[in-house]
Amino acid sequence: MSRNSGRVGYDADKEIDAIVVPEGNGDGSGVMTGKGLDVGTANLLSAVHNHSGNPTVKRERNMFLEIPSEFQKNKKMLTQLNVPYVSYRERLFVLGDAAFNLANMFGKDVRRPMSDGFLHPQEKEAIPMLRFIVERLLGQPAAKDEPVFFCVPAASIDVQNDIIYHQGVIEGLLKKLGYTPHAINEGHAVVYSELAEEDFTGIGISCGGGMFNVCVSYKSIPAVTFSVCRGGDWIDQHVAKVMGVPPTRVTDMKEAPGLDLNQPRSREEEAIVLYYRNLIEYVLKNLAHRFAMAQDVPRFSDPVQIVVAGGSSMVGGFVDVFAEEMSKVELPLQVAGVRLAEEPLTSVVRGCLIAASME
Amino acid sequence: MKDEDRQRVASVIAANSQPVTLNDLAQRGDRKFRVISMNDTLELIEAVVDDVINKGTADVSQEKRQQFIDEANTQFQQVAKIQAKSQETISQQQEVITAQQAQIERLEEEKHDLKNKYEAQRGEAAEFEQANYQHTQSLDRAREELAQARQREQEAAANVEQISRRLANARETILNYDREIDRLVAQIKDDATLIEKLRVQLHEREHEIGRVKGLMEALHQEVTAARAKSAIEPESIHELRGELVEMKAFLKSLEKQNGHEAPAIEALLQRIAQKEADTKSDAEDRFNSKLSDTLDKIGHAINAATAKPVDSHVDAASVYISKLFDEEGVMESNLSNLDIQATTAKQSISSSLERLKTLRSKASKAVEGDGDTEKK
Numbered sequence: 146m147s148r149n150s151g152r153v154g155y156d157a158d159k160e161i162d163a164i165v166v167p168e169g170n171g172d173g174s175g176v177m178t179g180k181g182l183d184v185g186t187a188n189l190l191s192a193v194h195n196h197s198g199n200p201t202v203k204r205e206r207n208m209f210l211e212i213p214s215e216f217q218k219n220k221k222m223l224t225q226l227n228v229p230y231v232s233y234r235e236r237l238f239v240l241g242d243a244a245f246n247l248a249n250m251f252g253k254d255v256r257r258p259m260s261d262g263f264l265h266p267q268e269k270e271a272i273p274m275l276r277f278i279v280e281r282l283l284g285q286p287a288a289k290d291e292p293v294f295f296c297v298p299a300a301s302i303d304v305q306n307d308i309i310y311h312q313g314v315i316e317g318l319l320k321k322l323g324y325t326p327h328a329i330n331e332g333h334a335v336v337y338s339e340l341a342e343e344d345f346t347g348i349g350i351s352c353g354g355g356m357f358n359v360c361v362s363y364k365s366i367p368a369v370t371f372s373v374c375r376g377g378d379w380i381d382q383h384v385a386k387v388m389g390v391p392p393t394r395v396t397d398m399k400e401a402p403g404l405d406l407n408q409p410r411s412r413e414e415e416a417i418v419l420y421y422r423n424l425i426e427y428v429l430k431n432l433a434h435r436f437a438m439a440q441d442v443p444r445f446s447d448p449v450q451i452v453v454a455g456g457s458s459m460v461g462g463f464v465d466v467f468a469e470e471m472s473k474v475e476l477p478l479q480v481a482g483v484r485l486a487e488e489p490l491t492s493v494v495r496g497c498l499i500a501a502s503m504e
Numbered sequence: 505m506k507d508e509d510r511q512r513v514a515s516v517i518a519a520n521s522q523p524v525t526l527n528d529l530a531q532r533g534d535r536k537f538r539v540i541s542m543n544d545t546l547e548l549i550e551a552v553v554d555d556v557i558n559k560g561t562a563d564v565s566q567e568k569r570q571q572f573i574d575e576a577n578t579q580f581q582q583v584a585k586i587q588a589k590s591q592e593t594i595s596q597q598q599e600v601i602t603a604q605q606a607q608i609e610r611l612e613e614e615k616h617d618l619k620n621k622y623e624a625q626r627g628e629a630a631e632f633e634q635a636n637y638q639h640t641q642s643l644d645r646a647r648e649e650l651a652q653a654r655q656r657e658q659e660a661a662a663n664v665e666q667i668s669r670r671l672a673n674a675r676e677t678i679l680n681y682d683r684e685i686d687r688l689v690a691q692i693k694d695d696a697t698l699i700e701k702l703r704v705q706l707h708e709r710e711h712e713i714g715r716v717k718g719l720m721e722a723l724h725q726e727v728t729a730a731r732a733k734s735a736i737e738p739e740s741i742h743e744l745r746g747e748l749v750e751m752k753a754f755l756k757s758l759e760k761q762n763g764h765e766a767p768a769i770e771a772l773l774q775r776i777a778q779k780e781a782d783t784k785s786d787a788e789d790r791f792n793s794k795l796s797d798t799l800d801k802i803g804h805a806i807n808a809a810t811a812k813p814v815d816s817h818v819d820a821a822s823v824y825i826s827k828l829f830d831e832e833g834v835m836e837s838n839l840s841n842l843d844i845q846a847t848t849a850k851q852s853i854s855s856s857l858e859r860l861k862t863l864r865s866k867a868s869k870a871v872e873g874d875g876d877t878e879k880k
Contacts, residue, residue, distance in 0.1 A: 198854050203846045213637070224838045232836040240839075253638065267649070273835065281839050341856035344863060365863055487851050499853050503860060 178288050179504055180324070181497030182279065182295040183334075184315055186259045186355030186378060187396075188456060189275075190494040191282035200498050202491045203282050208255040209274045210244035212237050231277050233270070240278055248393045255393055261374050262298040262355035263311045276318050286323045293324040294500040296331040296351075296493050298358055302435050304374040327500070332360025333367045334496025339452040339486045346445070351493055352455035352463075354378045357428045359435075361442060368443045373431045377457040380420040388416055399460065406462035421460065425470050433474040448481035454492030458485060509577065510546050512584045517545065519591045 181192040181200075189207045192200040209231075216223070216237050223230050228243040239247055248255040258264065258271035258278075265271045283293065297312050312328050319326035335349030335358075345365035351358040354377040361369040377399070381392040388395070390413075398404070398413055406422065409415040436442050453467060468483045486492040529537065540548075557569070 192849070195848065197848060199849045199852045201846050202849050203844050205844065211641075220838065224841055227842055229839050229842055230837065231839075251634070269648075277837060277839060281842075281844055337860065338851075338853065338856060341859045345860065364867070365860060488849060491849050491851075495849060495851065495853050499857055499860065502853070502857055503864070 177502055178291050179498065179501030180283060180291065180293045181334075181494045181499075181501055182283065182293055182319075183494035183497060184259075184279075184295050184297070185353050185456075185493075186257070186262055186376065187353070188490075189278050189282055190491060192491065192494040192498040193287075194498070194502070200491075200495060202494060204490070205241040205278050205282055206245045207241075207259055207275070207278060208244050208248075208257050209238045209240045209270070210248050210253065210255050212239055212247070229277075229281065231274065233273060238270070238274065240274065240281075245393060245396070248391070249397050252391055252394070254391055260355065261304070261306070261378075262301075262353065262358075262372065262376075263306060263308070264314060272314060272318070276321070279318060280322060283319075283322060283324070290323070290325045292327060292501050292504045293319050294327045294329050294334075294497040294504075295319065296334050296497055297328045298331055298356055299360070299370040299372045301356065301372045301374040303431055306374065327504070329497055329500045330360055330367060330370045331358040331372075331493055332370055333362065334493045334500065335452060335454045335486070336360055336362040336365070336367070337496035337499045338492050339454060339496075340450065343450050347450040347452065350451065350453045350455075350458075352376065352453055352457040352489075354456065357455075357457075359432060363443050363445070369435075371435055373428050375424055375427060380417060380424060380457075383420050384413070384416045388413055404460055406460060406466050408462075421463075422466060422470075424457075425463075425466055429467075429470050429474050433476060436477050437475075442477055445478055448479035450481045451483045452486055453483065454486035454489045456490055459489050509580070510550070512580060513546055513549055514542060516584060516587055517542070519587050 176196060177194040179194070181190075183190040183192075185207060187207055188204055190202055190204045192202050195201045214235065214237060217232065217235075220230065220232070220237075223239070229240045231238045231240060238244075244255050247253075256268060256270070256274075258268060258275040260266070260268070264275075295315055297308055297315070298306075300306065300308065316326040316328070331351045331353070332349045335351050336345055336347065339349060340347045340362065346363050347361075349360045349362065356372045356374050356376050358372045359370065360367050377396075378392075380399070381395040384390075384395045385392040395413075395417070399417055403410070404414055404417065406418050409418045451471075453464065458464070458467075464483055464485045471480065471483060488495075526537075557572075
């Protein structure tokens with residue numbers, strides 16, 4: 146889900162087709178109601194239907210930065226610069242992409258409402274900041290009690306975590322905004338958006354900032370779901386440590402165009418590639434271990450397709466390395482192939498929107 | 505012209521002229537030069553002066569001419585002195601100017617160094633300020649975390665202390681019950697010993713009664729035999745009857761004694777057995793009940809100290825979330841004034857949606873078909 150890194154070759158300006166999106170669908174326009182929300186560790190995305198048939202997607206980084214209180218006097222200037230801020234308890238916070246850019250500019254670390262796929266346990270301002278960003282993305286409901294499908298991670302096989310509180314808070318937050326919330330597993334959302342040609346049978350993997358989520362699906366029904374608690378953030382933290390730079394700088398390097406896991410061009414890129422390969426190997430070993438231990442893995446008569454999505458899968462050469470490492474592990478099912486989602490960054494949120502449209 | 509006059513003229517020329525290199529002249533644009541030596545110059549001047557004087561003073565007497573020459577010499581010497589003095593002053597001033605220029609250059613260098621130092625220190629100050637800000641932030645966060653940790657530690661310590669007190673109370677209660685059980689067990693053992701003693705006495709009495717009955721039976725047989733023979737002496741018969749009467753009286757007394765004590769013994773045995781059962785049962789019940797209560801309390805205390813989330817889903821919005829935004833009034837944002845960039849996905853979801861609906865529809869029909877089959 147969370148695409149901490151991802152966005153290799155992503156040029157936000159070029160991809161913008163529209164700035165203003167009609168929020169109100171209750172005007173008899175014929176546009177379907179229901180929204181999708183990808184609650185990621187690094188990015189938050191929303192998706193709504195529009196007249197063109199292709200969903201309209203909004204994205205904001207799931208992070209914030211506290212700036213010195215002297216800037217309280219410059220709120221008007223921040224608004225003119227299109228910098229979203231929240232003034233809270235006599236402190237000033239900048240949200241989303243603006244926070245990332247400012248942190249990168251001044252060599253500081255951003256603060257994150259979420260960590261490893263879940264609400265950050267030590268971050269006191271997590272919920273208020275998350276609420277503001279989600280409100281900014283979703284806007285007001287188009288109709289009373291409009292359904293919103295939001296993604297949640299599966300239980301991790303390598304770390305003890307608890308989904309109940311996280312899911313409860315997100316549900317409460319959406320209810321507070323006037324929506325009817327429904328949770329959907331993150332890997333299952335990838336299956337919805339990417340495996341239609343295979344009758345929603347196969348394995349969907351969401352490679353996010355906080356974790357990798359896996360869903361084995363048969364005819365759209367999730368048979369096995371689990372997660373591994375490492376993602377793009379893990380790479381950022383380790384590369385930042387060994388290179389002596391802030392993690393945001395590493396994120397920026399990862400998102401720079403041209404980075405290829407098979408052809409690093411600098412010392413920094415070599416470090417990124419090293420940790421990327423280590424992460425993929427770790428994820429696949431855990432995946433094989435989970436499959437080996439499980440009694441609930443369905444038996445497929447035909448080889449199944451694996452599709453990877455999420456921001457962390459967007460780096461050049463990811464699928465090649467993934468397939469290479471996969472050939473080294475034994476899986477209790479035959480794999481037809483591994484492919485990258487056509488739009489990895491929006492795959493989960495589009496899956497959420499599909500689920501919302503089925504309501 | 506005298507030699508000393510020539511020297512004066514040469515010094516005047518030297519004082520009023522400047523040595524210039526050919527390069528400097530070339531830089532000015534001069535390309536061709538005429539060169540004349542100092543001696544030639546002096547000879548020319550001398551010739552010109554003599555010529556002028558000769559022409560201007562042709563009709564002047566030799567005496568007058570010598571007077572002019574002397575006056576001219578005097579004036580020339582005065583002018584030469586002034587010229588020499590001026591030259592000295594100029595030299596001094598040039599030395600002062602050179603020294604001041606050197607001073608200015610030194611000051612310029614110092615100024616440049618100071619400027620570099622100022623820039624470097626300003627950069628360091630900015631970095632220091634930045635680092636100081638980050639350290640302050642880190643320190644604040646660390647303090648908050650430390651305060652939270654201390655609070656958690658205090659709470660944990662309080663919980664542990666409370667649990668320890670309860671455990672001590674529970675241990676004391678268990679010890680009291682152990683003592684009560686020991687006392688009851690000892691009492692039961694005493695009662696059992698008494699019962700056993702009474703049983704032994706009863707058995708001995710029954711044995712004695714049997715033995716006496718046997719004796720009476722033997723005597724009765726002897727009496728019967730004697731009557732049958734009728735040959736026995738009346739004294740002997742009388743004696744035997746007396747013994748029989750005594751024996752009967754003894755037997756009656758024994759039976760009477762035995763008859764009085766047997767119900768008492770039986771009642772005592774029953775009472776002891778009942779008491780034993782009641783006491784044991786009651787003590788066990790009370791002990792088990794107290795022990796259960798104590799264990800429950802300990803369990804509750806431990807559960808409270810090591811509570812984990814209950815594995816059930818609750819509606820967080822109504823329970824907790826609304827409280828999270830109680831401070832909404834003090835929050836201010838510009839989000840409503842800003843547009844957020846939106847992109848249109850290249851990939852449509854309509855085909856996926858249609859396929860999913862079709863799949864679900866087929867699944868529903870299949871389920872309905874199964875239901876119909878089951879009904880049939």
